[in-house]
């Protein structure tokens with residue numbers, strides 16, 4: 001009779017777990033490993049660091065394709081819940097998952113609920129420019145854009161300050177964030193070029209836009225405005241900067257996303273006639289309610 005065993009991964013097993021769960025690299029992760037007749041069947045990573053609100057440790061499960069739909073994922077999840085009970089308020093899915101995906105179905109089958117929903121839009125550069133350029137012109141005319149504001153690329157920006165700002169907004173911890181940012185800043189090539197822009201106010205970071213090219217489309221992965229620079233100018237300036245970069249280079253399409261409750265971006269999507277191309281979600285499991 002074949003058997004599946006699930007337990008905490010030993011040091012020698014961590015590389016195999018990381019091969020299944022590369023998203024957990026550079027994070028303070030604990031790994032669980034599932035074996036089927038002694039062979040690797042799957043793994044789970046729990047990032048030992050509370051994240052977002054409500055508080056919770058991010059986690060991801062990966063089961064080898066040949067071993068799926070046999071309860072291995074559920075076993076790994078049950079073990080992860082047991083391991084973190086009393087240590088964290090809950091568990092978050094590590095990455096946003098498409099709402100209609102097997103991953104979302106699995107998380108919900110394991111008792112996770114949809115906690116944050118993101119809308120992904122795609123708009124033509126021309127339409128986006130039609131919404132942003134007049135806004136920036138109006139802000140300039142009213143003197144709302146500080147004279148010392150300037151936009152630089154990520155590689156020219158003070159990386160540690162950018163790392164803290166991005167990590168405070170999205171979680172994941174400053175070390176993992178900094179590692180990801182450094183990798184991003186050195187990315188080159190036609191389809192993966194980094195487009196990230198940082199708005200500086202004097203020497204201070206006022207806003208960060210993380211962006212990249214994806215097969216001819218400019219993708220905005222994240223936008224953050226520093227708490228003391230909130231208002232409309234910094235966000236408008238960073239969008240304007242990416243348009244000024246992309247339009248002269250023939251980039252026709254831009255992709256961006258936001259949570260359900262970010263009215264400015266939802267309204268921008270409406271104003272530039274953007275198409276909604278996907279919906280993703282972050283899922284949460286409350287341990288206290290377990």
Ligand SMILES: CC(C)(COP(=O)(O)OP(=O)(O)OC[C@H]1O[C@@H](n2cnc3c(N)ncnc32)[C@H](O)[C@@H]1OP(=O)(O)O)[C@@H](O)C(=O)NCCC(=O)NCCS
Pocket residue numbers: 059060061062063064067068069070071072073074075093101102103105106107109110
């Ligand atoms: C998602 C994943 C971890 C599921 O692992 P698994 O071992 O197949 O899951 P289980 O057999 O324990 O399934 C538990 C329940 O989840 C749901 N589920 C799992 N896979 C599903 C799928 N492909 N489609 C729909 N529902 C699914 C079902 O309700 C299932 O119960 P059932 O088989 O009794 O109907 C696996 O498909 C995988 O590794 N995918 C790639 C990585 C990933 O997407 N991870 C999820 C993010 S945490």
